[in-house]
Amino acid sequence: xxxxxxWITALIAPPLAFVGLFIVYPILAAFAxxxxxxxxLLRGDFVWFENFRTVLFVEPYAxxxxxxxxxxxxxxxxxxxxxxxxxxxxAYALWRELPGARFHRVAVFLPVVLSTxxxxxxxxxxxxxxxxxxxxxxxxxxxxxxxxxxxxxDSTALWALIIAQAWHMVGFPTLVFLxxxxxxxxxxxxxxxxxxxxxxxxxxxxxxPLVAPSTTIVFVLLFVGAFNxxxxxxxxxxxxxxxYGSTDVLGLYFYRTAFGNVSAAHQDFGLGSALAxxxxxxxxxxxxxxxxxxxxxxxxx
Amino acid sequence: xxxxxxNYYDRKGLLATLGRDGMLQIILVANxxxxxxxxxxxxFSAFKTNMExxxxxxxxxxxxxxxxxxxxxxxTNFLRYLFNSFVVTGTSMVLILTLGTMAAYxxxxxxxxxNSFILMFFLAGLTLPLKLAIIPxxxxxxxxxxxxxxxxxxFVYTAMGLPTTVFIMTGFIRTLPNxxxxxxxxxxxxxxxxxxxxxxxLVRPAMVIAAIQNVVPIWNDFFFPLVFIQNDNLKTLPQxxxxxxxxxxxxxxALFSGxxxxxxxxxxxxILLSKQFISGMTAGAVK
Numbered sequence: 001x002x003x004x005x006x007w008i009t010a011l012i013a014p015p016l017a018f019v020g021l022f023i024v025y026p027i028l029a030a031f032a033x034x035x036x037x038x039x040x041l042l043r044g045d046f047v048w049f050e051n052f053r054t055v056l057f058v059e060p061y062a063x064x065x066x067x068x069x070x071x072x073x074x075x076x077x078x079x080x081x082x083x084x085x086x087x088x089x090x091a092y093a094l095w096r097e098l099p100g101a102r103f104h105r106v107a108v109f110l111p112v113v114l115s116t117x118x119x120x121x122x123x124x125x126x127x128x129x130x131x132x133x134x135x136x137x138x139x140x141x142x143x144x145x146x147x148x149x150x151x152x153x154d155s156t157a158l159w160a161l162i163i164a165q166a167w168h169m170v171g172f173p174t175l176v177f178l179x180x181x182x183x184x185x186x187x188x189x190x191x192x193x194x195x196x197x198x199x200x201x202x203x204x205x206x207x208x209p210l211v212a213p214s215t216t217i218v219f220v221l222l223f224v225g226a227f228n229x230x231x232x233x234x235x236x237x238x239x240x241x242x243x244y245g246s247t248d249v250l251g252l253y254f255y256r257t258a259f260g261n262v263s264a265a266h267q268d269f270g271l272g273s274a275l276a277x278x279x280x281x282x283x284x285x286x287x288x289x290x291x292x293x294x295x296x297x298x299x300x301x
Numbered sequence: 302x303x304x305x306x307x308n309y310y311d312r313k314g315l316l317a318t319l320g321r322d323g324m325l326q327i328i329l330v331a332n333x334x335x336x337x338x339x340x341x342x343x344x345f346s347a348f349k350t351n352m353e354x355x356x357x358x359x360x361x362x363x364x365x366x367x368x369x370x371x372x373x374x375x376x377t378n379f380l381r382y383l384f385n386s387f388v389v390t391g392t393s394m395v396l397i398l399t400l401g402t403m404a405a406y407x408x409x410x411x412x413x414x415x416n417s418f419i420l421m422f423f424l425a426g427l428t429l430p431l432k433l434a435i436i437p438x439x440x441x442x443x444x445x446x447x448x449x450x451x452x453x454x455x456f457v458y459t460a461m462g463l464p465t466t467v468f469i470m471t472g473f474i475r476t477l478p479n480x481x482x483x484x485x486x487x488x489x490x491x492x493x494x495x496x497x498x499x500x501x502x503l504v505r506p507a508m509v510i511a512a513i514q515n516v517v518p519i520w521n522d523f524f525f526p527l528v529f530i531q532n533d534n535l536k537t538l539p540q541x542x543x544x545x546x547x548x549x550x551x552x553x554x555a556l557f558s559g560x561x562x563x564x565x566x567x568x569x570x571x572i573l574l575s576k577q578f579i580s581g582m583t584a585g586a587v588k
Contacts, residue, residue, distance in 0.1 A: 003492075004411075008411055011403040011404065011406060011407035012403065015400035015467070018400060018456070019423055019426065019460050020443075021460070022457055024425065025437070026431070026434035026437035026438045027433075028436045029434070029440075030433065030436060030437050041443070058572065086332075090332055093325035093327065093328050098325060098326050099326075103329075104329045104333050106575045107333040107337055108333065109571075109575070109579055110337070111336060111340075111566050112582070115519070115523065115538075115563070115564075115567070117521075117540045118549060131553055136358045137357075137359070167336070172582075172583070177336075195498060214586075217586045221428075231523050254433070258435070259528070273436055274434075276434070277431055280433050283429070287419075
């Protein structure tokens with residue numbers, strides 16, 4: 001090897017080793033583990049697709065899988081509207097550079113830098129049936145009848161988590177959209193302003209198509225985020241997705257299956273790995289379909 | 302004037318009265334209120350007793366009443382957790398920036414066999430959530446003998462940070478001009494010297510972006526400590542938070558002060574450096 005070859009190898013080998021050992025190897029190993037029977041930490045026999053069959057078709061696993069999966073779907077679509085939809089609207093408002101825009105921009109991004117754990121506890125405290133700020137303010141403005149045990153009943157629990165999540169993260173799509181809008185050349189904006197007075201026409205015909213690259217990114221990131229959602233439901237509703245599994249999502253179910261929990265004190269790496277592989281494949285396939293489909297509608301400026 | 306326009310103003314709808322900008326301004330102000338109010342209530346509540354929180358949840362407290370903070374500060378391992386977070390985040394960041402710059406420099410500055418393949422290898426894990434590989438990671442850390450050791454966190458965070466860092470920095474390094482380098486090479490400078498003395502100072506802006514992109518998720522991470530760390534003395538701040546939130550389950554003032562103390566470092570840094578934070582954290586997404 002030449003001196004230059006050695007130098008390049010010296011630069012590239014250590015970072016390559018880190019990524020290989022702690023990212024690529026674990027991901028590949030997760031696929032292999034899913035085909036074995038596991039006794040605690042010990043690997044048993046090669047069982048072909050038995051683990052996959054169990055989590056998908058054998059009760060009670062199958063209905064738990066479907067329950068968690070359907071919640072992830074709800075979370076994804078709800079956040080699409082609440083988080084990305086609000087993000088787009090806020091970005092549009094910020095783009096106008098109205099008085100105080102700078103302050104509003106700093107404020108909208110502030111929750112994003114907070115740890116999910118802090119956000120989760122904060123909202124858990126706010127949603128407390130008696131002490132919580134949410135019910136207290138409802139009582140304060142004479143709407144005490146609407147006070148609820150938000151996290152304690154299955155009709156509202158998942159939605160409480162979704163709203164807390166949207167509060168935490170709305171700043172991210174906002175700023176990605178805003179950056180996209182700021183890249184629209186001013187002569188295009190001016191030309192449209194001459195053509196039409198309608199804000200709706202301007203948004204749908206100009207801004208929306210031209211921020212397509214931002215849309216692609218926030219859609220894909222939201223999709224990946226919604227399908228491995230874990231920390232916020234774990235803190236706010238618990239590892240079992242209480243009450244009665246109404247807040248169970250794939251992330252919690254996967255973790256419970258792999259590492260066990262208090263109520264089900266056994267762990268099954270085989271079933272856990274099968275779930276992980278299914279989630280990996282689902283996320284990878286759908287994320288690439290979304291990317292390809294959305295990239296196709298992007299306009300190069 | 303056309304009748305259409307007259308009608309438009311006669312109707313005096315909300316839009317006409319306020320104007321479009323007025324509507325947008327209302328949305329912004331309302332949103333800022335929604336974003337800030339919970340944080341302000343958190344800080345206020347941290348200075349209150351249970352009774353005060355129950356009776357006047359939104360009142361401005363007497364800020365001299367710091368009993369809750371003293372409780373968290375002295376009765377819990379808060380300082381220990383904070384210190385651990387600094388050690389883990391700091392070490393990971395040094396490793397990410399060092400290794401990331403090395404890889405990006407090699408990939409961005411030299412053409413060699415396998416260059417684009419290696420870049421692809423680095424980018425492979427960019428969107429796939431590593432959380433899902435937690436079982437093999439757990440076994441790997443056990444086999445390396447670093448379960449319940451902060452090295453396990455540092456290694457995972459370093460590996461997780463490298464793809465974005467290599468992505469951002471390789472792109473940046475490729476845009477740097479060749480002239481300086483060629484001149485130094487003519488003067489007989491070694492490759493290492495060229496990198497260290499000439500190129501590194503130029504790469505600093507990309508390093509800042511990479512640093513901000515990684516420091517927030519690492520500082521805030523809860524999942525990997527949850528799996529890897531059992532020993533209370535080794536816990537990081539987000540994980541430690543769950544410990545003392547459990548201890549003070551019914552002392553709401555103490556709970557809020559614990560949250561306030563945990564949120565304070567990152568809120569203060571964010572407010573001081575909001576511009577860098579915002580551009581740094583969205584840089585990867587915006588390209």
